[in-house]
Amino acid sequence: MGNRYAAYVGSYTYIGNSKGVTILDVDPEKGTMSRRKEIRVNNASYVSSSRDGTRLYSIADDGIVSFRILPDGDLERMGKATIRGMRGCHISTDQANHFMFVSGYHDGKVTVLRMEEDGSVGEITDSFYDKGIGSIAERNFRPHISCSRLTPDEKFLCITNLGIDQIKVFHFNKDTGKIKMADVIRCELESAPRFLRFSSDGKFMYVISELKNYLSVYSYDGSDGLPKFELLQTISTVGKKSSNVNAAAALRFSPDESLVLCSNAGDNSIGIYDRNAESGLLTQRVVLPVSGEYPKDIGMFPGEKFIYSVNHETSTMTFFTWVPDKNYFYMHTPPLKIDQPNCCALVKLPD
Template sequence: MKKALLALSVFTVLSCTSGEQSDEVIEEVKDINVLVGTYTGRESQGIYQFSFNPVTGEASEAQFMAESDDPSFLALSEDQNFIYAVSEVNGGSIRAFSRTDTSMTFINEQSSGGVHPCHVAIDKTGKWVFAGNYTSGSLAVLPILENGGIGEPTQIIKHSGTGPNKERQEGPHVHSVNIAPDNKALFVPDLGIDKVKAYYFNDSTGVLSPGKDMEVLPGSGPRHFTFHPNGKYAYVLQELTGTVTSFSYLDGDLTRLEEYSTLPKGFEGKNSSADIHISADGEYLYASNRYHDSIVVFKIDTSNGTLEQVSHHSVLGQIPRNFAISPDGNFVLVANQESDNVVIFKRDTTNGKLEPLDKEVKVSMPVCLVFADN
């Protein structure tokens, strides 16, 4: 895909008699890369990548980068030189890869400390990886080595309990691991026990200690979690009820605020909410709904963290398990697991709404998107 060129024209009026002179300065806008985690149950072989133009919204075809079994969630190091991927097979593991803008190289693999890891995150120091294991309801801390690889888990924590939904909440099910912006705490939504488990974090030793847990409504099934850019508010998305719960955050602790539906008023069909993100300007919150197959947009009142539903947008595919907002905030890319496509939307920064661009990237079972600017 060709790189876009921005033309910046500077006009200088020389005199009434000599006329106008135009000096045109050409600024090159580079494509950025988008990494794609997948399920490998059909045609996918692992991790893919495509280039994306942040001016036009054009995207290249997806290129195969690294073989891996069910790399359904990815975490990118701050320097963007390393990728950490879950692998949901053979008991569960985290795999480390080095990367450039054109290649990925496997470094090593360690146990995730449980079964079926579905989420991975890196602390703010870049020294520790957190793994969340769905089936075993556990989480683990793993050290990052000097070569970018990972060491064996230094701490494994197993949750306990059940919820009222006997089919989905027969035991604990950790669904994500989320480090606070100040690196003081880790928040772990557990779908099986209707809690956001909280742990204080010592980033020198990598040790987690019990914090102030937050309960959500019974049968909600908390899944994914995000912080507001101002660091004062946080939001958890409930998979089973399609709701968002808001919290205030201060010095390692959450305080529960309000709850909001992600679905249209009066909707009574099948739904399973999946992913949640906030625009970098802090003005809008987005969440994905599977089966309803939509992205919901909320306006955020940044003075108190409250939400107001703005609109719903079809994802033009099936089962939007994950999505990502471009670094400049101008686009939203949606990974539709069952229709094998990543659909590109233009984002209106003035009202938060999405407009489809009739552009997509074909990838088998895409379930995680990560922007990388190198």
């Protein structure tokens, strides 16, 4: 019997008919997903699974909702925790699932919470409201924290602030859950760094910038107790023929991290890049349309033969076959209707 997977899609509920979190059955051999049921969560703007795939966490208007992922992929509600602020937009956890980090776009706040032994979310251990003024009055005139992640050695917490074009780096105390400012990476003016991810070997950080529409590659070294980042490369998220109105959106690795995928709103496309594991550098292979509007999240199925796109504005998910020898992908099944989808967490179920 092969591996079994489920997917969980978070949606807004203030418009449309979504209840919040949609559970999908995944066929990794065909590159398709099918709707199973919905779970009620108000305005699930982001969902994330624990590293071991046994828990699912969802943003809600009033905090964080925790679920136990059952062996068949169904969800069992565990509880709710407050972040004492406006609704978050991103969730990440440490490797051991001892702490959670919640990013706040609307109030420019990052919140650190301790996890309970059963995997539910506990009390706040620390928080930080960013300050500063951006350069574009209509878009990023004030702090908007859109992503918070630990470095792979878990010494530092990095937060992207697309409102003031900075990535702030904090010392992270794994015992107390406290954070303390360590450094600031000042990005290009009006670039709007949106999301970041680290390679699993801990050597490289990848950042997607919403307004300049490029990916940035940084080297990382925290061996002497201080965070050292060096910008190695910036590379466009779009092709030579792209929309004049564009906003880089999602950033993902392929399962084996040999590829980096990004998405573009406006251009409504996915870019695929080769990643050199030694140098960390990227080479663009192809940028193609997703047959939907505002691909807010994207990803690859296990096996790296298929791609999915979460299209917020058209309320669809679209699915593609990746043909690496010819550098293109094509849609192989009709779109799946999901109202106002924001993101997708694909989880391997227990054997």
